[in-house]
Amino acid sequence: MTIQSSATRRRHRTVAATAALGALLAVSACAGGTSVGEAPGGDEVVDGQGEVTGSARLAWWGAGQRNEVTNAVADMFEEEHEGVTIEREFADFGAYFQRLNVQGTSGNLPCLTQMQGRQLNDYTSRNLFLPLDPMIESGAIDVSDIPEEVLDTGRGTDGNLYVVPYGAAYDALVVNETLVEQAGSEMLPEGYTWEDLQSWAMEMQPNLPEGVSALSLSGGRPNFLISYMAAKGETLFKDGKLGFSEEALAEYWTMWEEMRKAGATATPAQMSEQPEQPEQSYVSRGVTVADTAPGNSIINSQATLDGLGNGQTLTSLPLPAGEAGPGNVLFTSGFAIPVNCDNVPTAAAFIDFWANDDEAAAVFASSNGAVTNSRHLEAQLENPELPELRKHDLELYQQIAESEPPTVVYPPGYQATFEESYTRAYERVSFGEVSIEQAVSEFFTEVNAGLGATG
Known part of the structure; x- marks a missing residue:
C-alpha cells in the first residue's frame, strides 16, 4: 500500500472540492436550456461603463494578515467612492472553492470573485464569467502596467480574458x-x-x-x-x-x-x-x-x-x-466578474483600483504573490525598509517575468x-x-x- 503524505491528503481535499464543481455544474449544464450564469442571449458585450454606486460582493481566500490588508484596500475603495459598499466574504483555500461551487450552480457568485488560473476554466467552460476584454477596451479597467505574459495567465481556453491578475506566484x-x-x-x-x-x-x-x-x-x-x-x-x-x-x-x-x-x-x-x-x-x-x-x-x-x-x-x-x-x-491570482453580477460598473472600478492605485498597492504589499503592476513592483523594490529576503523574492519574480515565461492555459x-x-x-x-x-x-x-x- 502506498503511504500517503500529509501534502497528498491536503491535495485530496482540494481536488475533491474542485471535482465537486464539475459534478454540480454538469447537472445544470446537462439539464437543458441556458447554463447557470450564462448572459442573456449568450453574446452580450458588457463594457463595464456606468455609475460606480451601490454595493458589490468581494470574495477571496486567506487568513490573518492577508485578510487585514484586503479589507484595508476595500476600505480605501469605499472612501474614494462615497456611497459604495464592498461586502466581504473570505475563507481558507479549500473552503473558499467549496463555497464557490455552490454559488456557481445557483447563479450567486460574488461580483468580485478571486480566481486562479488552474481553476479558471472549470468556470469559463460553464459561461460563469464575463470576458473582461471589452472593459479594458472601454477604459473601465486599465491593464497597461501589467506585462502581457502576466496578463495572459488570466485567459480562458477561448482566448478571452476573464481574470485581471494582481498577484503572481x-x-x-x-x-x-x-x-x-x-x-x-x-x-x-x-x-x-x-x-x-x-x-x-x-x-x-x-x-x-x-x-x-x-x-x-x-x-x-x-x-x-x-x-x-x-x-x-x-x-x-x-x-x-x-x-x-x-x-x-x-x-x-x-x-x-x-x-x-x-x-x-x-x-x-x-x-x-x-x-x-x-x-x-x-x-x-x-x-x-x-x-x-x-x-x-x-x-x-x-x-x-x-x-x-x-x-x-x-x-x-x-x-x-x-x-x-x-x-x-507563473501562477497568478486575480479577480473575475461573474455574469450574474448586478453591479458590473462598480466591480470593474474595483478591479481597476486594485490594479492601479499606488497607495492600495503599498498597503497590500504583494501579500498574495508579487504585485503584477510593474510600476508598483519597482516602488516596492525601492523601499529601503523592504527586508532583504523579500527583496530577493520580488527581484526573482521580476527576472522571471522579464524572461517572457510561457503561458499555461489549464483545461x-x-x-x-x-x-x-x-x-x-x-x-x-x-x-x-x-x-x-x-x-x-x-x-x-x-x-x-x-x-x-x-x-
Missing part, C-alpha cells in the same frame, strides 16, 4: 548555501539546466553530512513537471488533453529515479512524512540541500532554519532551463484530474509498485479521460 529552487559550501560544491550557475541539476546533486551527495540529501524527491510534484516540459518547449495541454508525449514524461521520471537510486534524494518514505507547509519542509530544516518551493516561502523557511540555531542560510534560484529556454511559469478538470493522478502515479513508481512505462501509460489514459470533461 512562481516556483523556485530553494538552496541551502551553507550546506553547498560545506560539501565543497559550487552554487548552480545562471541558466543551469536539468542535466546540470542532476549532476550537481549526485556529485555533492557523497560529501554531505549523514542524513542529509542533496534533493528532495520531487518527481511527483506537478509544478516541477510543468517547468520541465516548458523548458523543453513541450505543449502542456492541447485541445483539452495532455499536450506533451509519453516519452517526455518517461524521460523525466527516469531522471528522478536515477537520482533516487543513487541516494541523492530523500527516500519515498521520508517524502510521505514531510509536512505540507513549506516552512516545515526538509530544506527548511537543513535535511535536504535543495528543493522546489513557492518563491515567497523562502522568508518563512529561513526563519525555521534560524530557529534551529545552526547558522545556515537559504537562497533561491529560477527553476532549471532547457533547450526552449527558462522553465519557470477544465485540471485540478480535479491532473494533480492527484500525477502525484499518485510517481509515488507508485518510487515505491517500486509499477514500472515507469506502466505508470506513464496509466497516467495518460486516466488524465486524458478526465481533462476537459464538462458534463
Whole structure:
C-alpha cells in the first residue's frame, strides 16, 4: 500500500472540492436550456461603463494578515467612492472553492470573485464569467502596467480574458548555501539546466553530512513537471488533453529515479512524512540541500532554519532551463466578474483600483504573490525598509517575468484530474509498485479521460 503524505491528503481535499464543481455544474449544464450564469442571449458585450454606486460582493481566500490588508484596500475603495459598499466574504483555500461551487450552480457568485488560473476554466467552460476584454477596451479597467505574459495567465481556453491578475506566484529552487559550501560544491550557475541539476546533486551527495540529501524527491510534484516540459518547449495541454508525449514524461521520471537510486534524494518514505507547509519542509530544516518551493516561502523557511540555531542560510534560484529556454511559469491570482453580477460598473472600478492605485498597492504589499503592476513592483523594490529576503523574492519574480515565461492555459478538470493522478502515479513508481512505462501509460489514459470533461 502506498503511504500517503500529509501534502497528498491536503491535495485530496482540494481536488475533491474542485471535482465537486464539475459534478454540480454538469447537472445544470446537462439539464437543458441556458447554463447557470450564462448572459442573456449568450453574446452580450458588457463594457463595464456606468455609475460606480451601490454595493458589490468581494470574495477571496486567506487568513490573518492577508485578510487585514484586503479589507484595508476595500476600505480605501469605499472612501474614494462615497456611497459604495464592498461586502466581504473570505475563507481558507479549500473552503473558499467549496463555497464557490455552490454559488456557481445557483447563479450567486460574488461580483468580485478571486480566481486562479488552474481553476479558471472549470468556470469559463460553464459561461460563469464575463470576458473582461471589452472593459479594458472601454477604459473601465486599465491593464497597461501589467506585462502581457502576466496578463495572459488570466485567459480562458477561448482566448478571452476573464481574470485581471494582481498577484503572481512562481516556483523556485530553494538552496541551502551553507550546506553547498560545506560539501565543497559550487552554487548552480545562471541558466543551469536539468542535466546540470542532476549532476550537481549526485556529485555533492557523497560529501554531505549523514542524513542529509542533496534533493528532495520531487518527481511527483506537478509544478516541477510543468517547468520541465516548458523548458523543453513541450505543449502542456492541447485541445483539452495532455499536450506533451509519453516519452517526455518517461524521460523525466527516469531522471528522478536515477537520482533516487543513487541516494541523492530523500527516500519515498521520508517524502510521505514531510509536512505540507513549506516552512516545515526538509530544506527548511537543513535535511535536504535543495528543493522546489513557492518563491515567497523562502522568508518563512529561513526563519525555521534560524530557529534551529545552526547558522545556515537559504537562497533561491529560477527553476532549471532547457533547450526552449527558462522553465519557470507563473501562477497568478486575480479577480473575475461573474455574469450574474448586478453591479458590473462598480466591480470593474474595483478591479481597476486594485490594479492601479499606488497607495492600495503599498498597503497590500504583494501579500498574495508579487504585485503584477510593474510600476508598483519597482516602488516596492525601492523601499529601503523592504527586508532583504523579500527583496530577493520580488527581484526573482521580476527576472522571471522579464524572461517572457510561457503561458499555461489549464483545461477544465485540471485540478480535479491532473494533480492527484500525477502525484499518485510517481509515488507508485518510487515505491517500486509499477514500472515507469506502466505508470506513464496509466497516467495518460486516466488524465486524458478526465481533462476537459464538462458534463
